[in-house]
Amino acid sequence: DGGITQSPKYLFRKEGQNVTLSCEQNLNHDAMYWYRQDPGQGLRLIYYSQIVNDFQKGDIAEGYSVSREKKESFPLTVTSAQKNPTAFYLCASSLRVGSHTNTQYFGPGTRLTVL
Amino acid sequence: AQSVTQPDIHITVSEGASLELRCNYSYGATPYLFWYVQSPGQGLQLLLKYFSGDTLVQGIKGFEAEFKRSQSSFNLRKPSVHWSDAAEYFCAVGPMEYGNKLVFGAGTILRVKS
Numbered sequence: 584d585g586g587i588t589q590s591p592k593y594l595f596r597k598e599g600q601n602v603t604l605s606c607e608q609n610l611n612h613d614a615m616y617w618y619r620q621d622p623g624q625g626l627r628l629i630y631y632s633q634i635v636n637d638f639q640k641g642d643i644a645e646g647y648s649v650s651r652e653k654k655e656s657f658p659l660t661v662t663s664a665q666k667n668p669t670a671f672y673l674c675a676s677s678l679r680v681g682s683h684t685n686t687q688y689f690g691p692g693t694r695l696t697v698l
Numbered sequence: 699a700q701s702v703t704q705p706d707i708h709i710t711v712s713e714g715a716s717l718e719l720r721c722n723y724s725y726g727a728t729p730y731l732f733w734y735v736q737s738p739g740q741g742l743q744l745l746l747k748y749f750s751g752d753t754l755v756q757g758i759k760g761f762e763a764e765f766k767r768s769q770s771s772f773n774l775r776k777p778s779v780h781w782s783d784a785a786e787y788f789c790a791v792g793p794m795e796y797g798n799k800l801v802f803g804a805g806t807i808l809r810v811k812s
Contacts, residue, residue, distance in 0.1 A: 625788060673742065689742040
């Protein structure tokens, strides 16, 4: 069954801790994205990656880091430098280089709560 | 700069009534346009997309949207709403090339009353 998986579904963090959110896709997509969702603000792009071993900052990258060592995986680390990390985090992916489409498909999300 | 406006934060519709959710965008080139739906605590599901050609686009679950370039709009419609359509709906705009970011509207929450 093809798709995007995110884990865990719920995550609790103490202030000052780093946490890593997992995102895996078996759609053979080249591009992957991380979004943050807050009530009433839609989705805001944190980081995206068009190809393995390369990634770019989105609109709100401060306090976050990513890696793209494998095509299937794009983990997001929320660092202690992120001032307000409590939010719903969504991972997405889209098809290969040269495609005329930019359709992004989303995972089920991870809700992060800072205690 | 690219932007997407969904003027209605909340909409309440009676079951069986028609629905129109508004989306206006600002974009410098030919846009790709999308509508997504999100149930509480879930990810986003693609309803439909417009790339080119016929300006009336059909999607899943009986939804359709019409691209009007002159009005910079991409409104979502459904002729008869079902209780299961209650969710949050997001409009998004982006460039043609893959791997580039989409800009999302703030969303419209649809409530369906019986």
